[in-house]
Amino acid sequence: MSILQDIKDAFRQPNNTLKQLILINVIVFVVLIVMRLLLTFTVGPGAYNYLMSFIALHSDMGTFITRPWTLITYFFTHQGFLHIIFNMLNLYWFGQLIREYLGDRKLLSLYVIGGIAGGVLYMLSYNFIPYFEDRAASSVMIGASASVLAIVVAAATLLPNYTFNLILIGPVRIKYIALFLVILSISGAVGDNAGGNIAHLGGALIGWLFIKQLQRGNDMGRPMHAFFDFITGLFKRRPKLKVTHRRTTTFTGKANGSTTTVAGKPSQKEIDLILDKISSSGYESLSKEEKQKLFQASQKE
Structure with missing residues (x-):
């Protein structure tokens, strides 16, 4: 290559x-x-x-x-x-x-x-x-x-x-x-x-x-x-519209005092708490679940 x-x-x-x-x-x-x-x-x-x-x-x-x-x-x-x-x-x-x-x-x-x-x-x-x-x-x-x-x-x-x-x-x-x-x-x-x-x-x-x-x-x-998103959007082809009918269900709840969704994406409050923990105790102090939430947040944008 x-x-x-x-x-x-x-x-x-x-x-x-x-x-x-x-x-x-x-x-x-x-x-x-x-x-x-x-x-x-x-x-x-x-x-x-x-x-x-x-x-x-x-x-x-x-x-x-x-x-x-x-x-x-x-x-x-x-x-x-x-x-x-x-x-x-x-x-x-x-x-x-x-x-x-x-x-x-x-x-x-x-x-x-x-x-x-x-x-x-x-x-x-x-x-x-x-x-x-x-x-x-x-x-x-x-x-x-x-x-x-x-x-x-x-x-x-x-x-x-x-x-x-x-x-x-x-x-x-x-x-x-x-x-x-x-x-x-x-x-x-x-x-x-x-x-x-x-x-x-x-x-x-x-x-x-x-x-x-x-x-x-x-x-x-x-x-x-x-x-940047506005500029790149000007050069992207718009997909053809497709009309579909499907039933959707939305669920929101609270876990550990923070709002979450069915997709499992962490809230801003959760991410702030994780960043504070990293700042004070280092990345190694995070649990497996907290590391996963941090990764999900980075993929969100």
Whole structure:
């Protein structure tokens, strides 16, 4: 099977958001490498820089107004192997946790909202903080770090005592990994990559806020998914109407103080209680029934 066919299959499979996000980043990275080579050898390096100006996020508000799509494209764009490798590894490791416990839609919400928040904080800082005044006209930003850090902090907020085995270090709880990355971004907010580190902090804030709001029953990604569902619905074929007559019976009852349905799908109250238990005692403390309810909730959306 060809590489192209593998890519097509990855985008056709349902509930495959993590792999799709990684693939998009890798494909953009490879395409830009090829474009840089071709443009440099044929037209000159200036042509590639001009192309990047339509993808990277500009700190200058006047430029951004003419290219608003860059608030999205910048967090799918990388230059340098270490840059994309580090981001994609963190996206895979921590994204697996979000995907397993909260589902693909929550993972997509965190990635997109975290990237947007990082980009907005970057532009606001460069335009309203005097320290960055000299850089505002020429600074541009690319990279998925803000999106990835949103996912890292979200996973650490949801499962603070979950442990990763790090090479040469051993088992480390992910709350300490997230804390280290946040402190690293704070320390770099006055360095050469100040704009990027400020964006990281915007993503980290969204990751923490997203989980805290979710535990209170508020899904910050709901408006985004409503928009996506509307757009995709425009391109879906409407099925032919079939008129059938059948008798239906609806039953609702209460179990353990929470409303359930005959389909067995857990209520929001049940999910909130399970998330609180994970936050305080870890995923391992859940019963088999609670794990099943969490899985059903992730499939509901």
